[in-house]
Amino acid sequence: MADVGTAVGTVTADPASAFLAGGTTQVDLLRIYVEQPRRLVDINDLPLRDIEELPNRGLRIGALARMNEVAEHPSVIDRSPLVSQALLLGASPQLRNMASIGGNLLQRTRCTYFRDVSTACNKRTPGTGCAAMDGVNRGHAVLGTSDQCIATHPSDLAVALVALDADVIAEGQRGRRSIPVHEFFLPPEDTPDIEHPLDHGELIVDVEVPPAPDGSTSLYLKVRDRESYEFALASVAVALRVEGGMVVEVRLALGGVATVPWRARRAERMLTGQPATTENFAAAAREELAPAVARGMNGFKIELACRTIVRALETVAPDGAR
Template sequence: MRPISYSRVTDVSAAVGTVTADPASAFLAGGTNAVDLLRIYVEQPARLVDINDLPLGEIEQLPGGGLRIGALARMSEVAEHPSVTDRHPLISQSLLQGASPQLRNMASIGGNLMQRTRCTYFRDISTACNKRTPGTGCAALDGINRGHAVLGTSEHCIATHPSDLAVALVALDAEVVTEGPDGRRRVAIDDFYLPPEDTPDVEHPLDHGELIVAVEVPPAPAAATSLYLKVRDRESYEFALASAAVAMRVDGGTVGEVRLALGGVATVPWRARRAERILTGGPATTENFAAAAREELASAVSHGMNEFKIELARRTIVRVLETVAGGPSGDGAGAR
């Protein structure tokens, strides 16, 4: 067992300064993912800096209908907060489906966004994994890859992104607010998750010591009529085989504003922009929903055991759109 130093901090600048000064250090919040990875030697920091005393637990409405969530707000708190359930129900739903009650009581919002993939090869240090050890290969390509990605993959990595919350936030164009060695900055969540390409070990554009302090969701009228649908092997706590987050406004049988993102099928939370283009201004019908789903999955690449995910993702898109629109419809009559 390797010895680990531990310290607690009470202000953001001290947290950033402490971790920045030590390349072998890492932040510790809820620890629901970090401690697991430490135990199995996937991550081996020499120092943990406990940030749970930082004043980053706020959940507040912003002018115009936006939302600000502090990085240390717990998943359970955010899921049950009236500002979230009333105006952004898909955020609440993604959190409630994202973990067990015990984990939701511990896990922080910032930690959820930074969690690592559950790829079994990443978590097994005896196997090849470019995400864990660059240049060693990807054992999942020819291995047991039923749970792996079909979108956004590369020849170096097909690991699926695990966060349900991130899918909802990508659909809503959220921004991640950070504090780092060079001060505060804002990162669009679409830019916060990096596809594997040639460097699957680089998952975020964050500097060492840069700390998430909040997530901000801009006003989106369609967010009030939104849904997060998750398909998994079991109803209890489990990661997604396919999921979809949608916020959509339907007027007179025609799709107005629509935001759609996918989880469980991609290496990053996947914004379904191809589908959005087809849907916007079109009829709110099952036929049009299916056409949008086919177009979004046209670029999907399977690796054997995960081929079923392509059709599953299509059906998940159609189901979530039908539900928000008011039910299956061939002519839009069921839309509201």
Template sequence: MRPISYSRVSDVGTAIGTVAADPESAFLAGGTTQVDLLRIYVEQPRRLVDINDLPLNQIEELPDGGLRLGGLARMSDVAEQPAVARRYPVVTEALVLGASPQLRHMGTLGGNLLQRVRCSYFRDTEAPCNKRAPGTGCSALDGVNRGHAVLGTSDCCIATHPSDLAVALVALDAVVRTEGPGGSRGIPIDDFYLLPGQTPEREHPLSHGELITGIDLPALPVAATSRYIKIRDRESYEFALASVAVAMSVAGGRIAEIRLALGGVATKPWRARAAEQVLDGAPATVESFTRAAEAELAGAVPHGMNAFKIELARRTMVRALTAMAQREETA
């Protein structure tokens, strides 16, 4: 087993400086995925810098009426926060459906957003995997790929992004706040995740030593009428086969505002902009919802075992939109 050094820090500057100075180091927060990957030698940092003592676990009001969620806030704490549940129910639902209670108590928001895009071949160190070993190939293309992506794929990778929370945040246009060797910045959540293209090992634009300090939820009235629907093989903890985050308002029987994102079917949290364009101002009917789903999935590419996901995603979108329209009618 490769030796790993460990240190614990209590201020952001020290944490960033320590990791930035060593290319083989990494931050350690909840560790719910990271430690698992360490145990099977998929990830092998030389040093772990424990950041759990950093003052980044607060939930704060923003001047514009939005909320800032601390990067080290635990998933369970955010899910139980009344302000989040009231103003952004899609976030609460995604957190609850995203992990078992034990994992929610340990997992942090920043860690959830940064969990590796992975499949069984990524975890199998004997199998070719471009994410784990760039240039070796993608075993999933002609392998067991039932759970893999149909949107945003390339010939280098078809793994689905695992985060439920990220799907909700993409629908809401959240902003990821970071601190790093180059200073602080805010990254729109849809730009935070990269398509695999020819470099699937690069999943986000963070530099080494750059730390997620918070997530800004914008002041968004339509977010109060939002929900998250997740379809999976079992009700206990499991990744999504297809999921939908939707925020929608209806006026006079027509869709006044719509925000839509998909999970479980793409290589990144997928903003459904084609569907939004179809739905903007359209009648809030099953026919409209079906047209929107078909428009979004027109470019989907199946790979053997996962062809069913296209129809599953279509049905899940129609189901989520129909449920929101019925809720609006009875409100």
């Protein structure tokens, strides 16, 4: 496909078709019969790989830019190190060289029951149940869950983008529109099979990333079972500005513990205007995880998430503020 309009029109016209970019997740799902589109429309020739500096010190990142291209781009490292860190921690080098930014945001859960077509999964086949509820659910979500689904969202990049209030730019038959990233990922509720607000045939074309708050220090911290490539058990994206020992502004988002990239607004409200101390960091973390629901094997994630929040905040807080 040579242009976005043609690609969008082709997929929109065929309900059984889908876009193909890096294919690092999609090919796996095809092999195990989780997804079975009748036709794949290759979009890799579309002009959507640019990384552009915006006047407000933000960035516009093309949806087909590869993860490594973005992570190692000087403008990203300078203007949005949080995005660079999340990308580098998000996959092995081989996958980062293939996976696209748009595909990363649209990747499907790694829940083993979703990927096993012989088991019940409301996300894969609505109305069949959720085998993870009483199954092996150590890696599953404790925040944003429903009685229909407890699958964890897998993207590290999305966590950083949620913390930074980025926008997803999509183009479809209705034209081009901007979707705030915190509205892009839909919690399961009663429809876990609906993961985002895109129409069939609507294509992510760009991601616009505002700058981090002036004077803030940012970090993406990821805790996992092994240091090499692995999905998060808990992760934190943080941007913190402290003046005179007081928290002036804080952005927090969590990964690995929720059904969507989780903006920690309860913790943010509790910390803003308060002394930047370990005691306050811990209290805010407990407040954020208060609604968490543990099921079977994943209860450890509540304490792990709290400790990860505290560690991330301590790391970026100025010396003496703790």
